[in-house]
Amino acid sequence: MTSDLTGARVLVTGGAGGLGLRTARAILAGGGAVAIADINEEAGAEAAAALAQDGATAVFVALDVTDDASWERASTEAVDALGGLTGVVNNAGIEISDLFVDLNPDSMRKILEVNVLGTALGIKHAFRAMRPGGSAGSGGVIVNIASVAATIAFPGIAAYSASKSAVDRLTKVAAAESGRLGYGVRVNTVCPGLVPNAMGAQLAVDMERLGLFPSVDDAVGAVVSLTPLGRLATEDDIANGVAFLLSEDAAFINGVTLSIDGAMGM
Numbered sequence: 001m002t003s004d005l006t007g008a009r010v011l012v013t014g015g016a017g018g019l020g021l022r023t024a025r026a027i028l029a030g031g032g033a034v035a036i037a038d039i040n041e042e043a044g045a046e047a048a049a050a051l052a053q054d055g056a057t058a059v060f061v062a063l064d065v066t067d068d069a070s071w072e073r074a075s076t077e078a079v080d081a082l083g084g085l086t087g088v089v090n091n092a093g094i095e096i097s098d099l100f101v102d103l104n105p106d107s108m109r110k111i112l113e114v115n116v117l118g119t120a121l122g123i124k125h126a127f128r129a130m131r132p133g134g135s136a137g138s139g140g141v142i143v144n145i146a147s148v149a150a151t152i153a154f155p156g157i158a159a160y161s162a163s164k165s166a167v168d169r170l171t172k173v174a175a176a177e178s179g180r181l182g183y184g185v186r187v188n189t190v191c192p193g194l195v196p197n198a199m200g201a202q203l204a205v206d207m208e209r210l211g212l213f214p215s216v217d218d219a220v221g222a223v224v225s226l227t228p229l230g231r232l233a234t235e236d237d238i239a240n241g242v243a244f245l246l247s248e249d250a251a252f253i254n255g256v257t258l259s260i261d262g263a264m265g266m
Helices: 018-029 041-052 068-082 105-130 158-181 198-209 216-225 235-246
Strands: 009-013 033-038 058-062 087-090 140-145 185-192 257-260
Touching (some): 009 068, 009 105, 018 041, 018 087, 033 068, 041 058, 105 140
Parallel strands (some): 140 185, 185 257
């Protein structure tokens, strides 16, 4: 069932491909409008143009999630292009696998900048736009994309796991601030299970490379064996959950962590 997002105007970071693009499609399917925000300007513009071919409202805004000024420009452009803003999905993220004994400080800093700082700045500018007196000013919803890696201990992804645990905690604090200050903005986290998209496939390859599993198939099989539902997640599984949290059906859901992982992280 498609969530009713009629009138929703949502900015999705990392929207040029993967889960971000699938989330944008779910928003449009629910009757909303979407601004795809991505650092890859060519892919982002092509994705928005393809989505808009069927008459949907889909625009592209360039965004480096780690840069405060870039966020300010992108949020302003999104509000102007969509005629307002009712939601922000902080989806952009990266994963770099390392064993602790080989941990690369530069790689970890990059993960923390994109995944943690990028999400924090997304919350900042979503609040500024959607709170009373902001450029949109009618309240709204923020959905932060974390990971099942925030809830389980899986080898080889310490930096990524730490970053996604931080995203979940940022959500709790943001929900508390929004409520205390009367912003009218709900803030929730989604923790996806492993999805066999480009990032998920690379993770499986990395597990073999690091010597943690004898093969890619063994790495994937380990994830499936830890998942009571017995399969990997799909992008639709995750995108539909995000769309629900953006909708009025979730109007009293705030500050929660929604695990969409087949009970892997229970």
